Amino acid sequence: MGSLTTPSSDRRATVSLFSRLRTAQGQADPFPLYTELRSRGGVSPAPWGGLLVTSFDTCDRILRSGDWLEPDKSWRDRQGHSTRWNAPSAREISNTMPALNPPEHTSVRRAAGGFDRTTIQRMGETVRELTDGLLDTVADRLRDGEDEADFAALVSEELPVATIGAWLSLPSADWPQLRELTHEQVYTQELLPSSSQLARSDVAMAELRSYFMDLIRDRRSHLGDDPVSRWIQTWDAREPDRDKADEAVYFLVLFVLLAALETTSTLLSTTALMLLEEPTRWDLLHTRPDLIPAFVEETLRYDPPIHVISRVAARDGSLNGMEVRADDMVHLMVGAAHRDPVAHSDPEQFDPHRPTSHHLAFSGGIHYCLGAPLARLEAQTLLRQLVGRLPRLALTRRPPRAPRVAFRRLLRLDVALA
Numbered sequence: 001m002g003s004l005t006t007p008s009s010d011r012r013a014t015v016s017l018f019s020r021l022r023t024a025q026g027q028a029d030p031f032p033l034y035t036e037l038r039s040r041g042g043v044s045p046a047p048w049g050g051l052l053v054t055s056f057d058t059c060d061r062i063l064r065s066g067d068w069l070e071p072d073k074s075w076r077d078r079q080g081h082s083t084r085w086n087a088p089s090a091r092e093i094s095n096t097m098p099a100l101n102p103p104e105h106t107s108v109r110r111a112a113g114g115f116d117r118t119t120i121q122r123m124g125e126t127v128r129e130l131t132d133g134l135l136d137t138v139a140d141r142l143r144d145g146e147d148e149a150d151f152a153a154l155v156s157e158e159l160p161v162a163t164i165g166a167w168l169s170l171p172s173a174d175w176p177q178l179r180e181l182t183h184e185q186v187y188t189q190e191l192l193p194s195s196s197q198l199a200r201s202d203v204a205m206a207e208l209r210s211y212f213m214d215l216i217r218d219r220r221s222h223l224g225d226d227p228v229s230r231w232i233q234t235w236d237a238r239e240p241d242r243d244k245a246d247e248a249v250y251f252l253v254l255f256v257l258l259a260a261l262e263t264t265s266t267l268l269s270t271t272a273l274m275l276l277e278e279p280t281r282w283d284l285l286h287t288r289p290d291l292i293p294a295f296v297e298e299t300l301r302y303d304p305p306i307h308v309i310s311r312v313a314a315r316d317g318s319l320n321g322m323e324v325r326a327d328d329m330v331h332l333m334v335g336a337a338h339r340d341p342v343a344h345s346d347p348e349q350f351d352p353h354r355p356t357s358h359h360l361a362f363s364g365g366i367h368y369c370l371g372a373p374l375a376r377l378e379a380q381t382l383l384r385q386l387v388g389r390l391p392r393l394a395l396t397r398r399p400p401r402a403p404r405v406a407f408r409r410l411l412r413l414d415v416a417l418a
Ligand code: HEM
Pocket: 097, 098, 099, 109, 255, 256, 259, 260, 261, 263, 264, 267, 304, 305, 306, 309, 310, 360, 361, 362, 363, 364, 366, 367, 368, 369, 370, 371, 372, 374, 375
């Protein structure tokens, strides 16, 4: 059986690969680096401890297995108080749904509810109207003689916050600030955050706590027909201590906001990029709008918004012949696994005609993304309206990317009339 010790040359090569991956340049095209990583095997040691998984089947199996857990509060305690896992923002995240394990996770997920068909149908109308308005802004800008427009700022960054803001009944004046805070907090969930990035997350998280605790107190005095009011009622029925009930609602609404904004913005920008990069794709969707859902799924496979999902071992064992000790962390490199040739034929090709675009963009198993139907609704609506009503757009330059690893982000997406 292999162990986690690696020859120092391999270790140095992996360290160098991740330093390149963390730059804006590496993020512009991380896929050759993933091919390099995959060439070391579907499971390989991470230089900082634990394992990196690039095999699609192994990622899939881990997400569905009870032998692998979320790094929860007790795991974080065992890592020591001075580690990144116990920074104030990380402690805050450790109370949210994706950092819980059963049985607590099961009960919190049940209390959250989900997006059933009726809710999605109702939200569909709002998303259509919002998308229409945002595309009008892009069209007006370009028709009014401006050479180009930043599609990311005008559309991708706006639609998710307006959709979630309307759903949660948050005042629209607060949306820009909430969106900025979600961009700032993301570092605490990144693969290798620096201490200054963690400090930014800590500040953002403290502001988010104070915003949402005020909101919950206020909502308590005017309960209405909105998700926050419903969560308050659900938790009041379960938890006699009001402060604890408020805290539980806070962690739910906090995570919904964090989960829903940047990820969906990235999906919208990446979907638009896929369309603009290759003019024949615009023509294809214009004549075959029935391919729009498959186009979105292929985007989620080809370049998902989240490239790394992590788990920890519940007990000693092995993974593809590598020794694993209880508490060891595995990083599921899903961005790389989506290009695994064992799972997908011709994986480097973007092909909306694939019979099934099997992917792990929304994770798998018990933590499967609760918001997936909403993210799909936004991306499909955007594509439908783009190709249905706008004159053809063209990309004016390659979009710059934030220097990260796990959470992809296009900083701009400059477009012009084709
Ligand atoms: C394209 C957009 C999105 C992507 C790529 C995405 C991705 C993910 C992933 C990978 C996870 C699982 C993390 C893990 O396994 O540890 C997750 C969980 C979750 N997502 Fe999403 N998400 C998106 C949009 C949304 C939206 C719009 C919402 C809510 C409105 C949402 C709410 C959640 C929640 C509540 C969880 C926790 C589920 C659990 O732990 O049981 N997500 N998401």
